[in-house]
Amino acid sequence: MKHTISVLVENEFGVLARISGLFSGRGFNIESLSVAPTMDAELSRMTLVTRGDDQILEQITKQLNKLISTIKVVDFTDSEYIERELAMIKVSTDSESRAEALRIVDIFRAKVIDVTPKSYTIEITGAPAKINGILELLRPMGIKEVVRSGPVVIGRGTKGVVG
Amino acid sequence: MELTGSQILLKSLALEGVDTVFGYPGGAVINIYDDLYDSSINHVLTRHEQAAVHAADGYARCTGKVGVAIATSGPGATNTVTGIATAYMDSIPMVIVTGQVPTPLIGNDAFQEADMCGITRPCTKHNFLVKDIRDLARTIKEAFYIARTGRPGPVLVDLPKDIQINTHKFSYPETVSLRGYKPTYSGNSRQIEKAAKMILASRKPVLYVGGGITLSGADDALLKLAEQTQIPVTTTLMAMAAFPQRHPLALGMLGMHGTFFANMSVTECDLLIAVGSRFDDRVTGRIDSFAEKAKIIHIDIDPTSIGKNVAVDLPIVGDLKDVLGKLHGCLNQKPELVEDLVEETEDWRSIVVEWKERQPMTYRSSKSVIKPQYVIEKISEIADENAIITTEVGQHQMWAAQFFAFRQPRTFLTSGGLGTMGFGLPSALGAQVAYPDRQVIDISGDASFQMNSQELATLVQYKLPVKIVILNNNYLGMVRQWQQMFFEKRYSQTVMELPIDFIKLAEAYGATGLQATKVEDVEATIKKAFETPGPVLMNFKVSREENVLPMVPAGKAIHEMVLAS
Numbered sequence: 006m007k008h009t010i011s012v013l014v015e016n017e018f019g020v021l022a023r024i025s026g027l028f029s030g031r032g033f034n035i036e037s038l039s040v041a042p043t044m045d046a047e048l049s050r051m052t053l054v055t056r057g058d059d060q061i062l063e064q065i066t067k068q069l070n071k072l073i074s075t076i077k078v079v080d081f082t083d084s085e086y087i088e089r090e091l092a093m094i095k096v097s098t099d100s101e102s103r104a105e106a107l108r109i110v111d112i113f114r115a116k117v118i119d120v121t122p123k124s125y126t127i128e129i130t131g132a133p134a135k136i137n138g139i140l141e142l143l144r145p146m147g148i149k150e151v152v153r154s155g156p157v158v159i160g161r162g163t164k165g166v167v168g
Numbered sequence: 169m170e171l172t173g174s175q176i177l178l179k180s181l182a183l184e185g186v187d188t189v190f191g192y193p194g195g196a197v198i199n200i201y202d203d204l205y206d207s208s209i210n211h212v213l214t215r216h217e218q219a220a221v222h223a224a225d226g227y228a229r230c231t232g233k234v235g236v237a238i239a240t241s242g243p244g245a246t247n248t249v250t251g252i253a254t255a256y257m258d259s260i261p262m263v264i265v266t267g268q269v270p271t272p273l274i275g276n277d278a279f280q281e282a283d284m285c286g287i288t289r290p291c292t293k294h295n296f297l298v299k300d301i302r303d304l305a306r307t308i309k310e311a312f313y314i315a316r317t318g319r320p321g322p323v324l325v326d327l328p329k330d331i332q333i334n335t336h337k338f339s340y341p342e343t344v345s346l347r348g349y350k351p352t353y354s355g356n357s358r359q360i361e362k363a364a365k366m367i368l369a370s371r372k373p374v375l376y377v378g379g380g381i382t383l384s385g386a387d388d389a390l391l392k393l394a395e396q397t398q399i400p401v402t403t404t405l406m407a408m409a410a411f412p413q414r415h416p417l418a419l420g421m422l423g424m425h426g427t428f429f430a431n432m433s434v435t436e437c438d439l440l441i442a443v444g445s446r447f448d449d450r451v452t453g454r455i456d457s458f459a460e461k462a463k464i465i466h467i468d469i470d471p472t473s474i475g476k477n478v479a480v481d482l483p484i485v486g487d488l489k490d491v492l493g494k495l496h497g498c499l500n501q502k503p504e505l506v507e508d509l510v511e512e513t514e515d516w517r518s519i520v521v522e523w524k525e526r527q528p529m530t531y532r533s534s535k536s537v538i539k540p541q542y543v544i545e546k547i548s549e550i551a552d553e554n555a556i557i558t559t560e561v562g563q564h565q566m567w568a569a570q571f572f573a574f575r576q577p578r579t580f581l582t583s584g585g586l587g588t589m590g591f592g593l594p595s596a597l598g599a600q601v602a603y604p605d606r607q608v609i610d611i612s613g614d615a616s617f618q619m620n621s622q623e624l625a626t627l628v629q630y631k632l633p634v635k636i637v638i639l640n641n642n643y644l645g646m647v648r649q650w651q652q653m654f655f656e657k658r659y660s661q662t663v664m665e666l667p668i669d670f671i672k673l674a675e676a677y678g679a680t681g682l683q684a685t686k687v688e689d690v691e692a693t694i695k696k697a698f699e700t701p702g703p704v705l706m707n708f709k710v711s712r713e714e715n716v717l718p719m720v721p722a723g724k725a726i727h728e729m730v731l732a733s
Contacts, residue, residue, distance in 0.1 A: 015348060018297065018299070019286075022289060030290045047347075060479075064472065064475075067471050067472040068472055075348045076347050168347060
């Protein structure tokens, strides 16, 4: 089962290596990982997506918690949360497909952020499924490159995950 | 007044109560060594950095203090890795200080540069690269705090040369504040009450005790609990000295080379109380058959140990001393129920005794050839009550665990988790430095001994009277045993074809060498060695193809043992 985990860590040298090393060393898999600073300058937040059964997930959260650099670990799987990912997609266009490409962008409420005579670069934000959806529709035109940020999540409601 | 980084380091060590360090100098730590020259800290020069770390480890294991080792950058630092990994697997509190190239050169493939934080990340509890002298004192404080608290472990501090030379005002922090590190010491009272209930309801309980018991200093609490409830105690390799092995409730070691009665007790019990142990594969054998009929209580300070290999019915996270103390107190409030428990489990104990009588820990004795087990039995008889035993890794290690009657905590220093050959001699060295007046005995095999035999020099130089026992079969014995049992006696690369003259080797370093080739010489040789001042090496020519039994073949359940007879 897929789990999305938010990890607050000390914003210090080598901490990303500690987390990724833990996953590779113990044979856990990481599907995606994103890291960025938080309001607290001493902390960074990592959002990672992993898979495993309950026992593996218990080990993953315990092992993450065990790292000295880890402040907090939250597995969002069993709670209400909002998940968003950003993707930038470079798609080939010719005179026939340009209008269709723009229609798709419109339907998905995406944006064209760069234009050349032969391509559009499209920015889209949404749940990973939505991004998969637009990719599916653009694929016949010829996708030259896709850059995805990996999902980030935030819990619903008033409570925040802070150190 | 401003101090240099190396002076700050040494002052900090002194404030942490460190009086002895083990190490080996080099270019990237030369400033530290220059300041050590005037320091009150005692430095022991080993002949290899790996040995320095093992020595600090041995020192830590027998004293309970944090062991400290120093090595230079690059090869000096990478030589420490096996020692660090050994300590990590057995949760030994240590601080290892390695020199590093100056900060502007880091990452440039400078001379004797190695990324030690990268290399040791998976085998340290935590590590630090000090990039600013203002962080140095706080880093040392945190390193010691992390090493000795919670589940202990080794911490590496990588110290670039320019940081050692730079100056800064010295002030040592009083307290440590680590946002992400707050070990749980106090066991949950409700869980402990539940544990007491489960114990009182059990009819075939067994205590399964690991190295955590000694790390927590809970050996006495364990003895109290066992005697109060009359529950038999089986110990892992790491805990052989944590419970007096001559005690009527002692079942000896369990697992791959465990006793018949320990393995049968675990297989048949209805309640397994795991205390500071981690269900290692060498203990459990085939995991789905391990303690199949039992409910499991698991008490450990490290939450990751609980539920890792085996699903447990009742987890308790906390310091064993705290939890066992509370458990004892909880049971004390119900003296009648405890009395009932003792009465109701009478049958269980008699079944265990029956197993013990039917299949005691034994071997086929011989009059013509020295049996390695016999040598261990004799040492056990002759050695002082508080003698410290260290081992290398292999057959001799298992025989030591099986046939030496351990009496006191912190007297059996052995590499359990990593299984490091070459651990015994340097760790004995460290133990002897800690206790100059106690008997320290390294039980060794001829193959293992050669992994760090250069430390004979250190023993002689510092007049450390370690007694070395080599059970010499001219084989890499444990691997040979597997080849005999599972690979049709194809002894691939396990014959130590060159017979070393160990007596001459000892003498070359200025130590005493003794040898016994006949059974009747064993006792006299041991006695003579114990009476001889200074380090003594005893070479026992033992029966060559002796096997460690019982043995649970890989992949089998622990009751499916190959027995001695």
